[in-house]
Amino acid sequence: xxxxxxxxxxxxxxxxxxxxxxxxxxxxxxxxxxxxxxxxxxxxxxxxxxxxxxxxxxxxxxxxxxxxxxxxxxxxxxxxxxxxxxxxxxxxxxxxxxxxxxxxxxxxxxxxxxxxxxxxxxxxxxxxxxxxxxxxxxxxxxxxxxxxxxxxxxxxxxxxxxxxxxxxxxxxxxxxxxxxxxxxxxxxxxxxxxxxxxxxxxxxxxxxxxxxxxxxxxxxxxxxxxxxxxxxxxxxxxxxxxxxxxxxxxxxxxxxxxxxxxxxxxxxxxxxxxxxxxxxxxxxxxxxxxxxxxxxxxxxxxxxxxxxxxxxxxxxxxxxxxxxxxxxxxxxxxxxxxxxxxxxxxxxxxxxxxxxxxxxxxxxxxxxxxxxxx
Amino acid sequence: xxxxxxxxxxxxxxxxxxxxxxxxxxxxxxxxxxxxxxxxxxxxxxxxxxxxxxxxxxxxxxxxxxxxxxxxxxxxxxxxxxxxxxxxxxxxxxxxxxxxxxxxxxxxxxxxxxxxxxxxxxxxxxxxxxxxxxxxxxxxxxxxxxxxxxxxxxxxxxxxxxxxxxxxxxxxxxxxxxxxxxxxxxxxxxxxxxxxxxxxxxxxxxxxxxxxxxxxxxxxxxxxxxxxxxxxxxxxxxxxxxxxxxxxxxxxxxxxxxxxxxxxxxxxxxxxxxxxxxxxxxxxxxxxxxxxxxxxxxxxxxxxxxxxxxxxxxxxxxxxxxxxxxxxxxxxxxxxxxxxxxxxxxxxxxxxxxxxxxxxxxxxxxxxxxxxxx
DNA sequence: CGGGCCGTGTTGATCGTTCAAAACGGAACG
DNA sequence: CGTTCCGTTTTGAACGATCAACACGGCCCG
Numbered sequence: 001x002x003x004x005x006x007x008x009x010x011x012x013x014x015x016x017x018x019x020x021x022x023x024x025x026x027x028x029x030x031x032x033x034x035x036x037x038x039x040x041x042x043x044x045x046x047x048x049x050x051x052x053x054x055x056x057x058x059x060x061x062x063x064x065x066x067x068x069x070x071x072x073x074x075x076x077x078x079x080x081x082x083x084x085x086x087x088x089x090x091x092x093x094x095x096x097x098x099x100x101x102x103x104x105x106x107x108x109x110x111x112x113x114x115x116x117x118x119x120x121x122x123x124x125x126x127x128x129x130x131x132x133x134x135x136x137x138x139x140x141x142x143x144x145x146x147x148x149x150x151x152x153x154x155x156x157x158x159x160x161x162x163x164x165x166x167x168x169x170x171x172x173x174x175x176x177x178x179x180x181x182x183x184x185x186x187x188x189x190x191x192x193x194x195x196x197x198x199x200x201x202x203x204x205x206x207x208x209x210x211x212x213x214x215x216x217x218x219x220x221x222x223x224x225x226x227x228x229x230x231x232x233x234x235x236x237x238x239x240x241x242x243x244x245x246x247x248x249x250x251x252x253x254x255x256x257x258x259x260x261x262x263x264x265x266x267x268x269x270x271x272x273x274x275x276x277x278x279x280x281x282x283x284x285x286x287x288x289x290x291x292x293x294x295x296x297x298x299x300x301x302x303x304x305x306x307x308x309x310x311x312x313x314x315x316x317x318x319x320x321x322x323x324x325x326x327x328x329x330x331x332x333x334x335x336x337x338x339x340x341x342x343x344x345x346x347x348x349x350x351x352x353x354x355x356x357x358x359x360x361x362x363x364x365x366x367x368x369x370x371x372x373x374x
Numbered sequence: 375x376x377x378x379x380x381x382x383x384x385x386x387x388x389x390x391x392x393x394x395x396x397x398x399x400x401x402x403x404x405x406x407x408x409x410x411x412x413x414x415x416x417x418x419x420x421x422x423x424x425x426x427x428x429x430x431x432x433x434x435x436x437x438x439x440x441x442x443x444x445x446x447x448x449x450x451x452x453x454x455x456x457x458x459x460x461x462x463x464x465x466x467x468x469x470x471x472x473x474x475x476x477x478x479x480x481x482x483x484x485x486x487x488x489x490x491x492x493x494x495x496x497x498x499x500x501x502x503x504x505x506x507x508x509x510x511x512x513x514x515x516x517x518x519x520x521x522x523x524x525x526x527x528x529x530x531x532x533x534x535x536x537x538x539x540x541x542x543x544x545x546x547x548x549x550x551x552x553x554x555x556x557x558x559x560x561x562x563x564x565x566x567x568x569x570x571x572x573x574x575x576x577x578x579x580x581x582x583x584x585x586x587x588x589x590x591x592x593x594x595x596x597x598x599x600x601x602x603x604x605x606x607x608x609x610x611x612x613x614x615x616x617x618x619x620x621x622x623x624x625x626x627x628x629x630x631x632x633x634x635x636x637x638x639x640x641x642x643x644x645x646x647x648x649x650x651x652x653x654x655x656x657x658x659x660x661x662x663x664x665x666x667x668x669x670x671x672x673x674x675x676x677x678x679x680x681x682x683x684x685x686x687x688x689x690x691x692x693x694x695x696x697x698x699x700x701x702x703x704x705x706x707x708x709x710x711x712x713x714x715x716x717x718x719x720x721x722x723x724x725x726x727x728x729x730x731x732x733x734x735x736x737x738x739x740x741x742x743x744x745x746x747x748x
Numbered sequence: 749c750g751g752g753c754c755g756t757g758t759t760g761a762t763c764g765t766t767c768a769a770a771a772c773g774g775a776a777c778g
Numbered sequence: 779c780g781t782t783c784c785g786t787t788t789t790g791a792a793c794g795a796t797c798a799a800c801a802c803g804g805c806c807c808g
Contacts, residue, residue: 064507069794071442084475097471105492118479133438443764
């Protein structure tokens with residue numbers, strides 16, 4: 001057994017600390033390569049005692065199949081690309097970073113992994129084409145889908161598997177996406193505020209035209225309708241800028257009566273409200289209820305009640321739709337939950353307390369980082 | 375040429391839209407496989423006219439080498455693992471997410487790519503071992519190194535290539551890391567505040583014992599020494615919690631005179647100062663100077679001056695150290711810059727203005743997100 | 749009792765590329 | 779004119795796994 005000896009020697013010697021291959025396991029277990037392969041991939045086709053013997057040797061030799069070899073032979077990478085965006089990553093909040101983390105966490109349970117890539121902003125499609133053509137990935141997970149997004153049509157045309165976190169707005173016939181129901185989230189917020197006893201509930205959102213923003217605003221007006229509010233309630237608009245948001249919030253507060261509350265399309269807008277409230281010597285929560293959206297770290301830091309997106313669940317759903325195209329092909333709309341903090345609680349002494357809505361949840365201690373992280 | 379015909383037919387037919395291989399290019403250019411391979415990997419070993427012909431065919435057929443096949447034959451993945459942490463990702467700020475993005479952006483220029491993985495928190499090393507054993511990666515990029523971190527010793531013992539973003543505290547002999555000079559950053563902050571005219575400069579930091587925090591605090595005391603302050607200046611401590619930070623800041627403000635400023639070990643601590651300042655009816659910047667650390671999105675939103683880490687440069691440096699072990703083996707300590715905003719400017723009318731320190735930079739408009747991002 | 753079938757295991761071919769070595773043709777040289 | 783050498787190109791083998799097909803023995807069945 002020259003091969004055997006040289007291998008064994010090689011493993012012990014300093015020269016070649018090479019990993020064991022399937023052949024090493026086969027020889028050790030006294031079977032052929034294919035049987036080892038079957039033991040891992042089709043255990044039911046292997047006799048029980050043989051199976052046990054092979055698995056024992058696999059364990060003993062710490063054998064792990066070489067992914068590249070598998071990819072080559074199977075003609076499948078079992079990997080998916082995820083675009084990370086070099087620009088715009090200083091946005092408030094990091095839902096997408098969180099989504100990437102959760103995708104990564106769920107990857108092993110689908111025998112897959114995630115490859116990050118950063119396409120050239122001037123030709124995004126080229127980045128996708130290149131990543132795909134190299135055989136590095138089988139498909140993609142899209143996020144941050146926009147109006148007139150070039151990616152979904154191209155992927156569809158190329159028959160490339162993909163899912164999207166966020167509705168694919170331009171292609172209604174495309175159902176392979178998972179999103180968070182912003183409308184429902186804002187509705188919860190309105191109900192919660194009404195229950196907490198605020199007399200009037202205003203809206204601070206983005207200028208109309210953005211699909212996400214319009215959807216959230218609809219949740220607010222539907223919530224008011226549900227409460228029996230008939231006339232038009234006060235609203236204000238601001239783009240994603242704290243100073244503008246503060247000004248808009250101030251105007252909104254002028255038009256709201258005492259004991260009012262404001263629901264916002266984002267945590268940053270809510271931050272503007274907090275600031276405007278404090279500017280006139282009032283206390284968020286006690287005097288004016290405020291609810292944000294996204295439950296970012298800023299919300300946690302500022303004791304801001306906010307609509308929380310179930311990102312981990314979204315990631316799991318995305319994997320399901322991606323790797324098993326037969327099940328759950330349809331769109332999935334996840335219900336967000338409300339993380340209640342001091343900004344929507346009127347009694348100042350009591351700590352943050354959850355509403356009675358089934359989906360409302362209390363801010364848990366581990367929402368805040370436990371230790372010091374620089 | 376049966377092979378040729380079937381291939382051509384396969385490409386046109388709906389059945390097999392398979393990617394072109396190196397053999398297709400070879401046949402089209404009238405050379406052998408190896409020559410095509412050489413044209414891409416050793417162009418100098420190919421006759422000029424042949425080279426041109428081959429490259430033209432590569433372009434025409436849109437040939438891209440199959441990464442898995444390369445990895446298998448080269449016995450090298452040209453990929454590196456990056457651990458993403460499922461817990462604790464709700465920390466304030468997202469320096470590490472940003473670092474991941476910048477790593478991804480720089481990856482292609484080193485003919486490499488990044489694979490995200492999430493090890494089991496109960497056995498982190500197992501996750502590293504598994505990822506490595508599968509041949510998916512050649513090494514790792516570490517981040518968030520801690521005291522008593524098990525990863526560096528293990529990687530060293532296994533002779534696995536790695537670099538670290540953040541000093542490897544326990545192994546002084548290990549030099550393969552890049553970090554941001556917190557000491558220098560705080561020093562800049564102190565100089566900037568002194569120049570802006572604040573009479574006294576206090577420190578709000580974490581409890582002593584954390585290497586990062588102690589390093590930053592040292593920058594503050596060295597800065598005061600440089601200014602000729604001899605006695606002990608006021609300091610306070612708080613863990614990473616906004617309420618605690620606010621209380622600590624209030625105590626600190628009691629001990630500081632008028633026209634004072636506070637330098638903080640983190641943006642969250644600085645947020646506490648902002649709050650404490652406003653609680654007593656004062657205005658950050660005009661009445662009390664405040665500087666944070668990390669230049670997170672919160673800092674931008676709250677108009678907080680903060681020490682900015684050159685994350686992109688850190689990522690590039692990390693790649694250099696990782697893939698080319700001959701050059702720059704030593705540790706690299708990068709100089710942060712100061713992003714000046716309203717919280718450290720005394721005249722209320724004037725917009726944020728940079729100090730005269732060469733590394734101080736003004737907050738650029740694109741620090742804030744341009745559009746609406748939900 | 750011959751043929752088909754089933755459970756189990758083996759062998760040859762293959763995925764697409766690069767390494768190692770050999771082949772080829774022409775120029776330089778003794 | 780034979781030999782050596784060099785630049786260029788080609789051929790065989792290998793990386794480590796899986797697919798496809800087949801071999802083998804035992805069992806059932808007509």
